[in-house]
Amino acid sequence: MNTAPVVPAVTTSPSASFLLWLLLLVPLLGGIAVAFLRDAKTAKLAALGIALLEFVLVIPTWIAYDPAGSRIQLSSSMDWIPNFGVHLALGVDGISLVMIALIGLLMPIVIGSSWADKLPEGRSVGGFYALLLVMQAGMIGVFAATDVFLFYVFFEAVLVPMYFLIGRFGGPRRQYAAVKFFLYSLLGGLIMLGSVIGLYVVSGDKLGSGTLDWATLTTVISQESQATQTWLFLGFFVAFAIKAPLVPLHTWLPDAAAEAPVGVGVLLVGILDKIGTYGFLRYCLPMFPAASKDLAPLVLVLGVAGLLYGALLATGQNDMKRFVAYTSIAHFGFIAVGIFAFSSQSVSGAVLYMFNHGLSTGMLFLVVGMVIARGGSTLISDYGGMAKLTPLLGGLFLVAGLAGLSLPGTNSFVSEFLVLIGAYPSRPVFAILATIGMILAALYVLWAYQRIMHGPVRGDALLGALKGPGAVAAPETATRQGIKDLDAREIAVLTPLVVLIIVLGFYPAPILDVIGPSVEATLHSVIPLGGN
């Protein structure tokens, strides 16, 4: 790895760079347009159409990206605030490309899953889908920005649609959750802004005129003194640790996830949180290699603590959505361990984990939403024996759960295995502690599954659905009302996820190939310092 090929950090390839602008503008403009649609049905169809178009646009982007090519591809740049060296600059590497693909993939699924949601009184359907699309644009901007200031702008901008999505369309405590989410993230963002300004100042000292171009900064800042790096690193790190979230900065996530509508929750845990871990990879490691290396033990402690803590708390939850949120916190612990173990296996595993987690936890969240839609309660204690009433839903719940506990044959296994096997050679203690998290993962998934799906039928809603003599004793043959198994729309929403979960469990190579060179390049900045 010490002989990574020296390639120019950025090459401009104007031929395909318009794709990124399209990816950014289509949902942004589409969302604005959808906001003006009065008719609910039209708004939904339009939003779905835009999301599908976006997904179609991802395909040529994926093809245009050459894994063997330069570090940042499809890049383009134009002046924005010349006085401060700020550019509107977009470009992708393998890591951000994978995340953009995940966004493109999840968005139609989220829209499809929200199709039948009952919005709170007096809320416009068009507004909901418009916010979803605007948020999609913001998230794509976060992953595609190659100017630190532009990244910061998108980083903060996604808060706005999310705030409204939770605060206007969420559950009973939505106001509290939305404000908490917003303030928490904003706090992190502001600390990061301090570091962004710091970057400008430091690069100004070094180069004569300050810049916020990512590629330039990675070469300049990584040569700075340990102290400078550490302070700037901390500013970014806190923002990303809140976003990811790492324990103990995690408490906004369970509230936000519990109050958010299901589709929004999928985006929240599936993509929005990945901005944090993505930030570690894209900003902390290459720009502050010395500080990253120096503080890696701290992050590893946070990661391992988080994955054990999140798992234990997930076991103790009675609210299904909070349960999913805590499982995510545990998974983010794994991702953090993978990134800061600094080996090509562990970092590749962490990136793959980011993608896989979007699929598996996204699916778990969707399935939980479907359970809630049937039983009318978010509390696990209000359910029991549901698998007898809705066997297909039960089966798919189990598939999502098994992906969550990283059963071999599902996609998460590959990523978790890579993280652990990559972390073991240099950090055996952390790897072994993290491996214990696997037992806890099995515990929380199966315990929740057992309480919801197994045992005798329980809960008012479920019992109320059973009619006829002996119905409770033999629910599978009883006449039923109200509680139906999955309908065609729900099956259509879940099928792509199930297929991907299993296919990527056996054949992750397409994604590993794309992220591999970018991971190597990222590590290349840390490893010469003896990071491994």
Add this chain to the structure above:
Amino acid sequence: MAGAAWLVVAFPLLGALILLVGGKRTNAWGHLLGCATIAASFVYGLILFFSTTGQEEAARTSEVSLFSWIPVDQLQVDFGLRIDPLSITFLLLITGVGFLIHVYSIGYMAHEPGENDRRRFFGYFNLFVAAMLILVLGNGFVTLYLGWEGVGLASYLLIGWYTDRPSAATAAKKAFLMNRVGDVGLAIAIFIMFKVVGSTQYTAVFDGVANGAFSSGELVALTLLLLLGACGKSGQFPLQAWLPDAMEGPTPVSALIHAATMVTAGVYLIARSNPIYTASPDGRLVVVIIGAVTLVIGCVIGCAYDDIKKVLAYSTVSQIGYMILAVGLGPFGYALGIMHLLTHGFFKAGLFLGAGSVMHAMNDEVDMRKYGGLARIMPVTFVTFGLGYLALIGVPPFSGFFSKDAIIEAALGQDETWRAWVFGGAALLGAALTAFYMTRLVLMTFFGEKRWKDIKSSDGREFHPHESPSVMTIPMIVLAVGSVGAGAFFAIGDTFTEWLAPTVGVLEESHHHVIPHAVVPWLTVGLSLLGVLLAWLFVGRKRVPLSKPEPVPFPVRAARADLYGNHFNELLIARPGTWLTRALVYIDNKWVDGLVNGTAALLGGSSGRLRRAQTGFVRSYALSMLGGSILLIAALLAVRFA
């Protein structure tokens, strides 16, 4: 031939896929498809067997790489199959016994309450066979791990088959969790292999062992971690508690998964990793200790239960203890362990199917105290069960005699005298106890008075025992034939050990005997007969009471309570875990989140106080402006002149 070996896995996998995805459409013919896929795999297995068996030793091993599974930098996990005598042996056992049990299940599962249930059952069953085949055929430790957890999943699904019973759901979860504990050991072992040799494929790892790439400490760690994995999967001490609970599943599941195949995966793991174990005598000693402890524990608990399936389950625990003991002897025992595994596969599967047949006749009642005198009513079941019984307690010339006796001899033949006495003694004690509890089981079930005449089963029906349909009895007959003949077939002339030699090495014979070689078989058989006699004295000649006798002396109480294994788990892990979880939930809500909300409250409160300064009097604002300006100017001047 080996090139297309992936078909062996593909058949049952395809079957599972069709049955689970196809839904109701496949109800009518699902069970037939389920059997057909296994039959196809078995036939292909036979073809593989005959195509390799005639070849030279070196040519009996071949590897087929299918595709690159996890390629990242140096880590290149290959998805491939390894065809060698060991894997072919398992392939034939799994598909052969698996096919018979599939056929049996057609009859056994015919009366399931749900319309889709039998089809789904066969789907899970096929999934299990596919995963088990990946486990034994894989060419690396990660492929093995895939199968390892795959069979765990199938086992979870099938133990929890009667999901509306909370006990079944709990047992399924418990099985998965305890297996996961073992899996962690296996996983960490894989990490160590990667760290040292940079690969997880069998050939690379074993070459590394041969080249001395591993330090002795790493070797011991590997043996112990792999043993932990084996203990989890095979229900060995201290992870044995899940296996008896797993009997909540339908009986064919107990026969196939929890007797004949999956639970023996631990033995397979150790035999497969034989270069590692051969290189680490210290690690092997631990294996032998675990095996000996487990075999005694299993026997002791088996004596105390009245639940026919649980007795058989503990019998399985103890028989696998024998196998682990055998493979722990290293080059003296790998082949013997596998041989016992095979004969056990036959007779224990047969015994479980027999027990299933009895339960089928007795309204799914499992309490042996409600049985009695069934020999005349169920002649086929009685005869096949009886043959399995004789094989298990090791009566010559039935199969168990050959395989178990060989293990006892090997245990007694260890170089260090204390080891020979301790472990050989445990094995001999186990033989006597096995004879005792199995005789007790047979006497209570098939002989004596018909205690079921005047009582009703727990679901309120009367008992009308009857012989099972031929779709169930024929597999039992075939397995009984295997129970009778397999041992002699394998053992006489050392056919089997020579066949396995390319994989596990040539079986070594000890020349150190604490008990003369010729006496051992007599001693074993004598002890077994003593066990039979004792059982007759305690059970056979007396009337069996319908309820458990109370009070009983401490050893019996302890045995009835699984020697307090579950209490121990509960006290040491489950309860502290629950407390820890509750405490953490509390801490997270009150303290961690409290800190966040507290900060918000602090800010809100202090700004509430600060706003009092806004009096609304313009003149006070003006004054503060003036004061501010003066301060500012003073500060500027101070800086200027300082």
Add this chain to the structure above:
Amino acid sequence: MTPTYYLLLSALLFSIGAVGVLVRRNAIVVFMCIELMLNAVNLTLVTFSRINGKLDGQVMAFFVMVVAAAEVVVGLAIIMSIFRTRRSASVDDSNLLKY
């Protein structure tokens, strides 16, 4: 004649104005005191302009005068409308904008 006296005078005028703003309640008087302060500043500006021999200070003074004129227009109008609604020109009476 040194320019210092001008500066002292303007400081004196400014202080009188500032004290007036702080101690008087009548809005009109407060207003006039503000004018006094502005003019004190004007005087300072012109003085410094003279000292430095540049015209910047005088330009600034004109600027202040224009602003003061505009301020008088708006300020007096506000005071008049407050007086009409409240029948009082005391600045302490209009204290609704608090907390």
